[in-house]
Amino acid sequence: MQRVAVVILNWNGQHFLEKFLGNVVDCSRGASVVVVDNCSTDGSVEWIATNHPKVERVVLDKNYGFAGGYNKGLEAVRAEYYILLNSDVQVTPGWIEPMLSLMDSDAQIAAIQPKILSYSYNDFFEYAGASGGFIDTLGYPFCRGRLIGECEQDRGQYDDVREIFWATGAAFMVRAEDFHRSGGFDEIFFAHQEEIDLCWRLKRQGRKIMVVPQSVVYHVGAGTLPIWSPRKTYLNFRNNIAMLYKNLPMWRFAVVYCCRVGTDMLRALSYLTTLKFSFASAIYRGHRDFWRFRRKLNRHDEFARTMVGQIYRGSIVLHYIFVNKCFGNKLL
The missing domain is CATH 3.90.550.10 (Spore Coat Polysaccharide Biosynthesis Protein SpsA; Chain A)
Structure with missing residues (x-):
């Protein structure tokens, strides 16, 4: 070996x-x-x-x-x-x-x-x-x-x-x-x-x-799927929601998902206003398809009781928009 x-x-x-x-x-x-x-x-x-x-x-x-x-x-x-x-x-x-x-x-x-x-x-x-x-x-x-x-x-x-x-x-x-x-x-x-x-x-x-x-x-990056690919957008949104469902306690997932519906739909709306219809559709399909296959996901509830370290307790999107575009060493 x-x-x-x-x-x-x-x-x-x-x-x-x-x-x-x-x-x-x-x-x-x-x-x-x-x-x-x-x-x-x-x-x-x-x-x-x-x-x-x-x-x-x-x-x-x-x-x-x-x-x-x-x-x-x-x-x-x-x-x-x-x-x-x-x-x-x-x-x-x-x-x-x-x-x-x-x-x-x-x-x-x-x-x-x-x-x-x-x-x-x-x-x-x-x-x-x-x-x-x-x-x-x-x-x-x-x-x-x-x-x-x-x-x-x-x-x-x-x-x-x-x-x-x-x-x-x-x-x-x-x-x-x-x-x-x-x-x-x-x-x-x-x-x-x-x-x-x-x-x-x-x-x-x-x-x-x-x-x-x-x-x-x-x-190099984006070797398989280009950064500006509706397929990439779809997989990122679908899989991110699936990851949260698998790893958060159910009550916490419900709270986070309600917030995510709002923020993700705002993102989809921004694509619509710039006529990027395929990207807006990718976000919608990502959420839709998560609900279609969620029962196939293994939640491992015995390990999903608490949030763990290295999680920024605020919203990184709001931090980026209103505070500072650079991450720095200040958040974590």
């Missing part, structure tokens, strides 16, 4: 593999590199076999999405620690060691993320994770270095190692035992916010989620 396996989920991403896979191999000495392929049709698997024959390949029979793809692919990977890495990420020399050292030092840590910077603008944080993820009292996710859609310049302001609420699915190390014991990603989510749900479940079981900014990677 390997100590560390870097596992890259791929779906029709040969262009990203050509650009970044060699970099991952070169910078991940001592770790195995595995590509889990979600039934690509662009020649990805054949390209890996030809150009990187030492990279292990797990080929799935269909596209199971981010959640299902990793769940099924990791069944074939034997390692003490997994590093789940998007195919559109450039890593840096020594990126594994700071995470591995911290993981080895504290058995309560279940997952760790590196600092995520933008591949296109190297001195700015990248949207998907920045320097550690959090949520506010209504369940809206945000990061140190990213608030709403605005990413800050990295000036070293978030270089402290600290506990966070969620680690980005773009790049994070997780104990294999914790991943499998928790049930892995919820496959109903398919893609988007399944990593937040997983981290929340781990934290309810007394585990820690950390960020180690001394490990640095650069993320």
Whole structure:
């Protein structure tokens, strides 16, 4: 069994593999590199076999999405620690060691993320994770270095190692035992916010989620679904409500959901006023479809009695609009 396996989920991403896979191999000495392929049709698997024959390949029979793809692919990977890495990420020399050292030092840590910077603008944080993820009292996710859609310049302001609420699915190390014991990603989510749900479940079981900014990677972002995609909007809203339903006590979910109906419909209205009808529809369908499949969600009520740390008790949207567009170190 390997100590560390870097596992890259791929779906029709040969262009990203050509650009970044060699970099991952070169910078991940001592770790195995595995590509889990979600039934690509662009020649990805054949390209890996030809150009990187030492990279292990797990080929799935269909596209199971981010959640299902990793769940099924990791069944074939034997390692003490997994590093789940998007195919559109450039890593840096020594990126594994700071995470591995911290993981080895504290058995309560279940997952760790590196600092995520933008591949296109190297001195700015990248949207998907920045320097550690959090949520506010209504369940809206945000990061140190990213608030709403605005990413800050990295000036070293978030270089402290600290506990966070969620680690980005773009790049994070997780104990294999914790991943499998928790049930892995919820496959109903398919893609988007399944990593937040997983981290929340781990934290309810007394585990820690950390960020180690001394490990640095650069993320392209929106490699599968563009940022301005109605499909992405739909999945984000549907899955976010599902995550709250799974992880909050029922009374608290009822209160939060009533507030969310109002705030989400205001968001939909803003799309309507700018003639972005498909995005307004995506928000409505996200709420509708949550109610359609909610009975399939496993709530784990025995762990859902209290809110846990690293949750901002106010509204991050209101903070952004009325107080300060930058997150700073003042809220948490």
